[in-house]
Amino acid sequence: MEPRALLQQMFEAAVASACPEECIRRHLPSPPAGKTVVIGAGKASAAMARAFEDAWPAEIDAGLVVTRYGYQVPCRRIEIVQAAHPVPDAAGCAAAARMLEMVAGLAPEDLVVALISGGGSALLPLPLPGITLAQKQQLSRKLLDSGASISEINCVRRHLSAIKGGRLAAACHPARVVTLAISDVPGDSPVDIASGPTVADLTTCADALAIVRRFGIPLPAHVLEALASGTGESVKPGDPRLCEEDYRLVATPQKALEAAAQVAAGHGVAAHILSDRIEGEAREVAKVMAGIALQVAGRGEPFATPCVLLSGGETTVTVRGNGRGGRNVEFLLALGIALNGAAGIHALAADTDGVDGREEIAGAFLAPDSLQRGWQSGLNPKLTLDDNDGHGFFQTLGDSLVTGPTFTNVNDFRALLVTGET
Template sequence: MDDTEARALLRSMLDAAIAASQPALCIPGRLPAPGEVARGRLIVIGAGKASAEMARAVERNWSGPLAGLVVTRYGYAVPCERIEIVEAAHPVPDAAGLGAARRMLALVRGLSEDDTVLCLISGGGSALLPLPLEGITLEDKQFVNAALLKSGATIGEMNCVRRHLSAIKGGRLGAACHPARVVTLLISDVPGDDPRDIASGPTVADASTCEDALAILRRYGIALPEHVLDVLRSGRGESVKPGDPRLARAEVRLIATPQMALEAAARVALDAGITPHILGDSLEGEARDVGKVLAGIALQAARRGQPFAAPCVLLSGGETTVTVRGNGRGGRNVEFLLACALALRGEPGVHGLAADTDGVDGQEEIAGAAIAPDTLERAWAAGLRPHDSLDDNDGHGFFSALGDSVVTGPTLTNVNDFRALLVVPPRAT
């Protein structure tokens, strides 16, 4: 298998992972039965990078009356007839998201027990619903989000802090719907698929506390203004806890997950005669460290046939982190790949691809990148210094200069990161 064939196969695996997670495939069959909402209204709300496409799938599969509002990332809107689509900023929130969050809360207040709220939640919803608690401003939320993104905190830790500074997350949106029934359809982008961490769980009870949030801020040395810290120290930021009667009629349906996406990619590999091995759907840690570890496994497979014999592909998902210390353009998938390429040192027969399934790695409109045995050689020939690029958190700059970026455009779904290391016997020359 030459480099072109290897890259094409890796890209077809990514495309299959994205296709398996499309709302048009996942929504039908998971909606409430028409008879369950016969006496009341169906109100559709939602947030996330996939929420607009989820809303369109609902419209196409629901014959009765409905109305609603969802908020998605700029560039991710799709045409809907009965559900209003609002676009806002991600990953750092803006005024459009703030306004949408306020309108969403107003939309669900005053419902009856005969009404049903269908909540469409996917990754990205934390930034897209930035409604702060009283005493906190949007600028405060923007500062907190930016600091968390640079800190190296895990997605679970970031969302714990966000839940306790929000007037809509941590179960508060679900509580506002009471006494209506709430059905939440989730597309997971978080390790472990914990509903509390998908968009910070706006309709889900949360057992974590303000003290937990404060401990996370201390752990990563994140200094916040005193008036923000006071919300946590005073307990005013406590989320809706398990057993709260306002969530007694709330249920969650997980409709797409990273594991489902990896299994779809594995089927593509099998069809090509390559044995797939799913190493995990929830790998976390510093992106560069994960890159070194998975490169080591690929090297052992290439050189020793252990723990897997070639030809094989090592698949994994999850969400790594990047502690930003340099001035580069960041991106956890490209940072993973650059560290991986350095550890592989041009090993013959080892190729790789890593990308975010939503089409955006970090804050770039680039999904990720691909590597081949000649990546470092081509970089040196072009005057690039791979170690310096890694130290500067400039994976995007590095791979863009080589023409090795992977660009998908808006995928209209989000099941976290996709990583694949393909190990094939090098072609004899």
């Protein structure tokens, strides 16, 4: 099979493995004696809601989930609200407030099903009292451009939120809470998936304040005071309001990589999963991956060719140029520079939600001749990378991967195909 087609088929298998229709029905809780209330947030939450409705054997008394604009899926009983991501907006703020109202006053015999997926942090932006949405928006932009990891970003978000960091589950007490989650974070830590609205949080306001200072993020005095004083402290382990919480991971990045590996094996290509939790600056990760691929291509170590090197996780981009960022295209452009046209190495890097950074583009393809074609198109690859404009580079070549909404999110997908050709 042609390299590009094989890479795309692997990506599609990875996305399909996290399809809510397939994974929700396997993790349904038992129906309650009382009410069933469905809430949720994330890029996959609307599709999860539809899958839950189709599989749930009892009545749904109320429901509200918030998803990204364009990711809505029609439901019969669960209301779908659309809001902005990655920089939040008033629609998400209002939906979060309504969600808290919806779960208030429930009884022990009631059940709350929380459908949580990546993107939920931005889609549930309800701030602590005294902090405005505009201030949360400005903070989001600064965090996204800072180079901070997703764990660091979400730590700050949790401690300035009225709903994240276990607060949503606490509001459901004394009802039983069952969370069905699709992981989009390295290591699948529940507290980092959508900033953990239904789980206890070990991190503290002091941790969040240290992150803000480490990355030099300016905050208004009263926002800093919320962190310094501990006003924004999240719900901690042992809190009795979370005693009826049940957390179930229904799809993960590792399962997605395993699905892609099966596709490769079906075409006679050995697949090697390097890690599902790679973090760090995208361009630095690319240099390491290039070194491994070149060792495989040139010496047959540590793997024989043909093979594909698979990885997931969430890299970061510290935006210093005028480009549009996007960690997957930044990774690919840096990878291409490091490979310098090496024969027989092809790659795909894309976000499984269909959005790389702030662009409606999932990622891109890299071929041995990509840099040469870039030069022929008037592009200087290194200067383009310095400008953080990977999207511009691959769009010019016609090598962008555009999927539209995938209605799921298990984070980044990277595949380096080493054919052994010279």
